[in-house]
Amino acid sequence: MADSFIIKKPWVTEKSTDLSTIGQYVFIVKHKATKQEVKKAVKAVYKVDAVSVNIVNRPPKRKGMGGKLKGAQEGYRKAIVTLKAGQKIDLQ
Numbered sequence: 001m002a003d004s005f006i007i008k009k010p011w012v013t014e015k016s017t018d019l020s021t022i023g024q025y026v027f028i029v030k031h032k033a034t035k036q037e038v039k040k041a042v043k044a045v046y047k048v049d050a051v052s053v054n055i056v057n058r059p060p061k062r063k064g065m066g067g068k069l070k071g072a073q074e075g076y077r078k079a080i081v082t083l084k085a086g087q088k089i090d091l092q
Contacts, residue, residue, distance in 0.1 A: 006033045006041040010091045011078060019080070025089055029055075029079045038079045048087045054080040 010016075011026040019026065029038055035053040042050045060075035083089070 006030050006037050007045060007079075012091065020088070020091075023083045023085065023088065025081050025083065025091070027079050027081065029077050031077050033077065033079070035079075038081065042081050046089045048089060049084040050081045051084055052082045054082075056080065 006029055008028045008030065011028055013026075016026040027038070027042075029041075033041075033055075035055060038053045038055075039050045042048060042053075056078040058076050058078065061073045062069055062071075063073055064070050
């Protein structure tokens with residue numbers, strides 16, 4: 001995989017914003033991305049050094065109303081990246 005295309009987008013929520021104060025940033029990544037590939041992509045795109053990467057897989061959920069299934073909510077893969085002390089990413 002190409003390094004810059006592994007990261008789909010930053011995940012901006014209240015919880016992820018709170019994590020950014022302690023040097024952790026959350027990104028939505030490709031389903032096949034590994035920790036090492038995410039670490040290289042963060043370095044290439046944002047020019048910062050990642051100390052560790054944690055991966056969270058969220059499976060798809062089936063949605064319905066009134067006992068009838070109407071479809072599915074797509075699953076995704078999140079990467080929580082911890083940066084070296086003193087470094088930060090401006091996501092705005």
